[in-house]
Amino acid sequence: MLPTLRSRSIAVALLLFSVVTLPAVQADSIASPERARPLDTLCFLLPVAPGAVQSEQWCAKALRGTPLDEILANAPEPFASSHTNVNLGVDYENSNLGGASFTWWGTTGCTSSISYIGNYPAEWVDRVSSAIVVSGSGCNWFYHFNDNDESGSYYYCGLTVHKCDQDQLYIQGFDNAANSMRITA
Numbered sequence: 001m002l003p004t005l006r007s008r009s010i011a012v013a014l015l016l017f018s019v020v021t022l023p024a025v026q027a028d029s030i031a032s033p034e035r036a037r038p039l040d041t042l043c044f045l046l047p048v049a050p051g052a053v054q055s056e057q058w059c060a061k062a063l064r065g066t067p068l069d070e071i072l073a074n075a076p077e078p079f080a081s082s083h084t085n086v087n088l089g090v091d092y093e094n095s096n097l098g099g100a101s102f103t104w105w106g107t108t109g110c111t112s113s114i115s116y117i118g119n120y121p122a123e124w125v126d127r128v129s130s131a132i133v134v135s136g137s138g139c140n141w142f143y144h145f146n147d148n149d150e151s152g153s154y155y156y157c158g159l160t161v162h163k164c165d166q167d168q169l170y171i172q173g174f175d176n177a178a179n180s181m182r183i184t185a
């Protein structure tokens, strides 16, 4: 009798140990690196061609701070070729420019004849809560649309006025609602 009881006790103890400890170990191993360096999304755009509904785009995910050359080393043409990359605008998952970021890059900045239209990758659809237009890009306005290819209702943010860095998107009913965007001079 004794050995059987002891084996049962050990088996029960092992089961409890695995149930109680495994989830904690898994959560730690996933959360730690992201707390140190968030995984951000970057999309590279070509200027929207006359009559087209969106820019050609290529997107990647990388730990924050990864050099652009390293990211573009895996890009297809024409994005892999060395052209000037200009940071046009940045979206954030939370208000006040918080949480994971989504950076839009263009081959040149914005001018009166050059703008960019991008569709958010699946994991960023209905997620943006704040945004900025990047100073020095030549871009002044950042539109967010309810549907793909700059369609549906929209709301726009400005470089110097009407900024979307606090709760503007929420106030205007565009919190977690954007499927596509346009950045323009």
Ligand SMILES: [Ca+2]
Pocket (backbone or CB within 6 Å): 092, 093, 094, 095, 126, 127, 128, 129, 175, 176
């Ligand atoms: Ca959000």
